[in-house]
Amino acid sequence: MGRRSRILRLPAIIGLAVTMLFYQIYDYCRKGTKRFACTIFILCCFMVGNSFSFPVFQEEKGFVSDSEKENAVAAVAASDITLADEQKVTYEELEMLEDEDVLDGYEDAELHGMESVDKYLLDEILNAEEAEAAEATQGEPEEAEAKGEEKEAVFDESDWKLVLINKQHPIPDDYTVTLGPIKTIKGTMQCDERIIDELLSMMQAASEDGVNLAICSPYRDFAWQEVLFNRKIKAYMNKGMSYMEAYKISSQAVTVPGASEHQLGLAIDIVSDVYINLDEGFAETDAGIWLEEHCAEYGFVLRYPKGKEHITSIEFEPWHFRYVGKEAAQVIMEENLCLEEFWEKYL
Numbered sequence: 254m255g256r257r258s259r260i261l262r263l264p265a266i267i268g269l270a271v272t273m274l275f276y277q278i279y280d281y282c283r284k285g286t287k288r289f290a291c292t293i294f295i296l297c298c299f300m301v302g303n304s305f306s307f308p309v310f311q312e313e314k315g316f317v318s319d320s321e322k323e324n325a326v327a328a329v330a331a332s333d334i335t336l337a338d339e340q341k342v343t344y345e346e347l348e349m350l351e352d353e354d355v356l357d358g359y360e361d362a363e364l365h366g367m368e369s370v371d372k373y374l375l376d377e378i379l380n381a382e383e384a385e386a387a388e389a390t391q392g393e394p395e396e397a398e399a400k401g402e403e404k405e406a407v408f409d410e411s412d413w414k415l416v417l418i419n420k421q422h423p424i425p426d427d428y429t430v431t432l433g434p435i436k437t438i439k440g441t442m443q444c445d446e447r448i449i450d451e452l453l454s455m456m457q458a459a460s461e462d463g464v465n466l467a468i469c470s471p472y473r474d475f476a477w478q479e480v481l482f483n484r485k486i487k488a489y490m491n492k493g494m495s496y497m498e499a500y501k502i503s504s505q506a507v508t509v510p511g512a513s514e515h516q517l518g519l520a521i522d523i524v525s526d527v528y529i530n531l532d533e534g535f536a537e538t539d540a541g542i543w544l545e546e547h548c549a550e551y552g553f554v555l556r557y558p559k560g561k562e563h564i565t566s567i568e569f570e571p572w573h574f575r576y577v578g579k580e581a582a583q584v585i586m587e588e589n590l591c592l593e594e595f596w597e598k599y600l
């Protein structure tokens with residue numbers, strides 16, 4: 254019994270310990286069904302939590318076993334639902350599908366008369382805009398320079414049309430006036446014969462636009478200019494001015510003899526049938542407005558413009574037109590220059 258009891262001692266102790274443990278658990282749970290239910294619930298949670306690490310659930314694409322798949326397919330087959338066959342789309346076909354939008358675009362393009370439609374990325378559009386803007390800013394000065402060169406090449410100091418006459422540049426002694434007649438019902442007026450055709454064309458065009466222009470004082474010789482000038486001085490002196498004061502003021506209203514464009518035969522004072530006063534008010538009349546807009550088309554310019562008095566030394570004369578030729582006239586009127594400024598810039 255001694256050896257046998259020694260061999261059986263260990264299992265007997267373990268068996269006794271396990272029996273006592275289960276008894277203790279049983280005794281613990283027996284005292285309350287809630288405790289028993291809690292213990293069972295905890296055990297279940299422990300088992301469920303561990304079960305997901307079981308290899309059968311670690312298949313790719315979710316926790317679906319082969320048997321479950323088969324069951325699902327069988328269930329679907331048994332039902333009315335039909336699954337579409339899986340379509341294999343090639344790379345070329347994918348490209349075709351993408352291009353459907355583009356094809357719609359082509360149809361739109363055809364409807365709107367466009368020849369083709371291309372796809373542009375936003376960056377490409379923005380870059381194009383930037384490039385265009387850069388090109389525009391680069392192109393402008395080049396163009397301006399090119400124009401400037403052209404103008405400088407076109408205009409010539411010795412051109413009779415561009416002769417500059419003012420207080421600083423009196424008419425040269427050897428200047429010869431080539432006068433031609435402008436015949437009217439009342440009599441014959443004179444101006445440089447080379448400008449008569451264009452002057453008459455301008456008057457004709459104005460008349461077609463409903464504006465009846467009237468020429469007054471075209472050519473004046475030195476003597477007549479002197480008479481006008483002296484008459485002005487006398488009028489100011491009668492108001493109590495000294496000769497020097499009267500001369501100074503008169504020279505702003507009437508061109509000093511020897512410095513008048515009227516003596517060249519290239520200047521003409523123009524009014525209209527409804528407004529005959531040589532004053533600033535003429536600028537606001539239909540004739541004044543028409544002349545300012547169209548005079549350059551016939552080679553004439555507003556010789557004493559508003560705002561240039563400090564350069565021309567002559568007050569604003571909306572009625573006094575000077576012939577300079579079409580090319581120069583376009584430049585002078587477009588750039589709002591007086592003849593002095595034109596000389597400074599282009600000659």
Ligand SMILES: [Zn+2]
Pocket residue numbers: 515520521522572573574
């Ligand atoms: Zn005049």
